[in-house]
Amino acid sequence: MNLSHRFSCLLLVLLCSACVSTVAVEQSEFNPSATVAPQVSRHSDTYIQNLLEEVVRDGRTVGVVVGLLEADGSRRVFSHGSPGAGARALAAESVFEIGSITKVFTGILLADMVRRGEVELSDPVSQYLPASVRVPSRDGREITLLDLATHRSGLPKMPQGLVDDDYARYTIQHFYDFVSSYELPRGVNESYEYSNVGMALLGRALELRADKPYEALLRERVLDPLGLEHTAVTLTPALEQRLAYGHNAFGDPAQRWDLPAMIPAGSLRSTVHDMLTFAAANLSAITTDAHDSLRDALRVHRPADEEGYEMALGWEVHRLGDRLFASHSGDTWGYGAFLAIDLSTRRAAVALSNAGSAGVSGLEFHLLHPSIPMRERSVSLPVVAAYRTGGLEAAIDRYRELYEEAHDRWVFDEWALNSVGYWLLARGVTDNAVDLFALNVDRYPDAPNPHGSLGYALLRASRPEEALQNYRRGVAVAEAAGHPDLSAHRANLERVLSELAQPD
Template identity: 40%
Template sequence: MGSGFPDDAKIRAILMDRIDARRRGVGLVVGVIDQDGHRIIGYGKVDKGDHRIPDGDTLFEIGSVTKTFTSLLLADMAERGEISLHDPAAKHLPVGVTLPTRGGKQITLFDLATHTSGLPAMPSNFDPGDLANPFGDYSIDRLYQFVTSHVLSRDIGTTYQYSNLGVGLLGHILELRTGLDYETLVRQRITGPLGMASTAINLPPALTARLARGHDQGLRPVRNWTLAALAGAGALRSTANDLVRFMAAELGFVEISLGRAMSAQLRPRRPTDTKNMETALGWFVVKTPTREVAFHGGGTAGYQSFLGIDLARRMGVVVLGNAFAMNGVGDIGFHLITGSPLAQDNRPVRIALGAAALERYVGRYRVLPTAVLSITREADRLFAQLVIDGAEQQRSAYELHPDAPDHFYWDADDTEISFQVGPDGRVTGLVAHRYGRDTQGIRLA
């Protein structure tokens, strides 16, 4: 390709470093497209216990990249005259369901699509019964209960606040307007016309067989998410091949009826709280002195995704990974499409401790009156997991990395753990340093 993407070997080297050296993933797939064609590069595994290399047909949860599809549906319906971007959102809700107002203004569909509705990131009545699948039991009734009673604390149409709730509500309104469920609506209006046969929510056996296993930040397997009421915010699964087809349409390489709607998505803009970044309909647009790049990222408990397009240079990139990891995929996408530097690990240099040395730390440590920190070992790797007393669900497990004897850190945030050792060499407790605060943990028998 002559328009600026690195060759396959250089892209694969980035993926190898991310997975093998930094342990930031299990499997990664990159798709790039420009005027010369497209390429797919995969590295790693579809599952820690499955040595198949992920490729263009491997499915991943794409999380919030789904929002670009939701807003494309909105733009397409507006182009067809079925709906108006500036319709009050409440107009399309059932009788008895209201939306909050502020300063005499109503929330519009455009406000929902651009994260400027004043609604919060998540509803306050979001209380998962299953932490491993947190959106699975959030119902339409609970959504209606929240929006009907909520009082806005921000002005409508002027203040940016990223909102899964807002775009999830938008997707539901489009369902109501068409009488179709979200998945069917996406299939009929977008993925069907584009030939994206591997993009779906509910997977038949043939697609399930190609779904990569998700992993948490400790690279441990996690369950897949289901989103019911808020499907438009992040329910889709897809492949690199399908998303390359999607970008081909966005870049004008194929003539489709959605072309006008795709262009319309990027015209209206509102500012965000990040310098040189605006929000369009379902896309964020980063401006540099020489170009604009429209992008969106996504993440669920076990996956990360990135989609970016440079319309002027007619380039697009997709990055998919089956682990939720810091510095996972977004910086790779920006690096490939803009040349920006890859993210660096600003953490201490790790040292190697063998399985026997790590075993002495294994145990349970009381860190709160109602919670213990469980330290476990898998071969030569140590993991920490917060366990709430009496709760069936546990928090995600994070890998601990040693940078000195008896001192570890984990990648989820800036947490450091120092193990305390008695005169007899036995580990008696720990101190967790997090957000400038120390928490003592006493080892339980």
């Protein structure tokens, strides 16, 4: 993927507030003892600032703050975009949800408790949970603390049946009830499966073993010893004032991530400043209890799902080219967080975004290694950004422009325009949605879903005859292709016929 370096002189004005760009250079006390790799390519300040302007203009995020830690301890911090309506301008001290990067801290807490002799990696997690909790097992193999920390427990990503609106009301007892009722689909440590459930269960076991709430335990053992004053689950009034407001993938305000039953899996908030301090501590040769726990947590224990990826305690460790990285990311409803430490060159990068769905995913690696591109994202993001500034015509023009000139930078599939169409329907702009769905049908005539979606929009526009035509086309296309969702398309057609009381 070749990032375009052509930037529009048009000032992008987001609906929520004006975009602001800043760049800052800091110096830390970090003084690495290891030899730095002889050749390290660095992006210029101008390149990075232009890149951030581009990712905001393209709708990958509403606002973003990035930081780079160099091997000599120097720091560079850049920001661009909107913090959200009424929020303070973006800066190194802006507060973001960091989502699943919390798992790294839970892994470090585990390493700390192992060092203190409070637990062993091989301990069954059931040993530290209430007797009323039935932890699933298989073939006589119990789930251990190490299985949980490396995502090889067999537990699922999220509790089944948990929907977004229930997160804040989902209690510890609900969580325990789910774990107790769950049956493992495979053997423990048989394969990798990323699990918020597993990491939350690990954190719960650790806090019960220490007889101290997770946040207080993490503060005492990790956050305070490392000087991470602006990293917390519960925001103080001062941190609340510096919070950047979250948005969904299309830039609409999003609710905060509030899942109290699963805090150890993804509930920390932090700043670029603290994340760079944390990265420096992981690269430091200092010997304190906290720093020793950081090193222990970076030791690889198990393979992950992708070739070359391995699991330490919470960290993903992997090679990209000739570099060895430890990294993690986090994606909540309104934020994206990305941290990568280049263990080969003793450098690090962090990117914190106030928009969900990982629009700036891969930025952290690209900042560290120019040959590593940012990850391709759905073309729906720049299409929505264009719609916000120029309406339907601008959105369609942007889609066509990117299709012709930057096809390798974006994911073009039947779902891209479909998602924009449903976004427009949710905003009550039905006629514009119909036009977007129609364009999608023109692009993907042999895919059944665009026909059905156009039919749905036409029904919303009170055009039932045209709607039925498109539902029928969707079924015909699915039948011709032997599509796996054929039964669903037939059911949708039957439902519409019934609602219109019109025989087929």
